[in-house]
Amino acid sequence: MKREPGTLSRYTAGARINHWVNAIILILLAISGLALFHPALYFLTGLFGGGAKAAFLHPWLGIALIVTFAGLFFRFWRYNIWNRTDTEWMNKIRDVLAARDENLPEVGRYNAGQKLVFWIMTIAILCLFLSGLVLWQSPPWDASAITIEQKRLAAVVHASAAVIIICIWIIHLYAAIWVKGTVSAMTKGKVTGGWAWKHHRKWLREEAAKGHK
DSSP states (O other): OOOOHHHHHEEEEEEHHHHHHHHHHHHHHHHHHHHHHHHGGGGGGGGSSSSHHHHHHHHHHHHHHHHHHHHHHHHHHGGGOOOOOHHHHTTTTHHHHHTTTGSSSOOOOOHHHHHHHHHHHHHHHHHHHHHHHHHHHSSOOOOOOOHHEEEEEEHHHHHHHHHHHHOOOOOHHHHHHSEEEEEOOOHSEEEEEHHHHHHHHHHHHHHHTTTTO
């Protein structure tokens, strides 16, 4: 990808496509899941052609979600390993919220908040997927060994994981809008040197050491 002077490559085209496909699937999964979860939201099944089609598509959307999220996980897990700097960053969360960047440690590719979002989403999506397999009404395998008690437990886990994912998604969206330049990084794939210096100075230094300008 050709870079403009003074910019750095943040995300490849493949990573951006992976991210947006995963985001779209997550939204469709949330809408269909909420529609099937409570009668007051059943009208949302109209977006899928009715209740029967929504119920049929929902588990397959779950399969698509785990596959696309796996792509993101294997792309980015190594950048989300927790370190001492992240603990220091979390201890200064008041400075983070007040945008007192001069009091914060230099951040690598991702800050502690982004890492928490990554790992919470990883665990929650895995729980959502595994519990969803148990709850699948007409799975393409023999599910006769699954007991009622197991289904009840899976329903609690599934609903809890869904609530956590929706809340984290809202936080993720808000943070992306709040930090100007973050959304364009995931649409255009690049950021300015100034943005990198302000928000991810350690990462900027690492990129500079590799020969990026």
